[in-house]
Amino acid sequence: MHRSGLPLAQIAQLLDVPEDALRTLMAERRPTGDTTLVALTVAEAARRIGIGRTKLYEYVSSGEIASVKIGSLRRIPAEAVNDFLTRRLSASDFGAVA
16 A cells, blocks of 8 residues: 555645545545456456446457356456457547547
């Protein structure tokens, strides 16, 4: 965990916000998922990409994003999320200027 050189009270004072409000904001912004997972649920992968589960299932069904079946569970390899985004970035979807 990253430690600031300034105490939180001092940071809140410099930002001119109540310390409690700053603590609440920091707690809300903490990652809740396990970033060390190598296989993600569809919901976790969708959250990482910033799309809905239904859309991610469409990408899985079409083969645009790799997935594996482990028993009755569907899992998305974490590197498949990065591969998918890299392919999409090089496509005209995100690379083109409107």
